[in-house]
Amino acid sequence: MSESPPPKAVMIVFALGSFQYGSGIISSLLLALSPLNAVESMTVMMLAGTALSALMVWLPSRSRNAR
Secondary structure (H helix, E strand, O other), X not given: OOOOOOOHHHHHHHHHHHHHHOOOHHHHXXXXXXXXXXXXXXXXXXXXXXXXXXXXXXXHHHHHHHO
């Protein structure tokens, strides 16, 4: 049985709540607009965030080692 997506009002409140706290707007919008369910969307965002964080640490250290 397929789960129905959350109502549009819930998605709007979820996105606006992110504006209120000043962080997480991108992840909130991705969750609101994603065709995947929330668990799959959060997993993708966590993996992407981890990869980006690792890249942000690795690139500067790589340029320092090249000198």
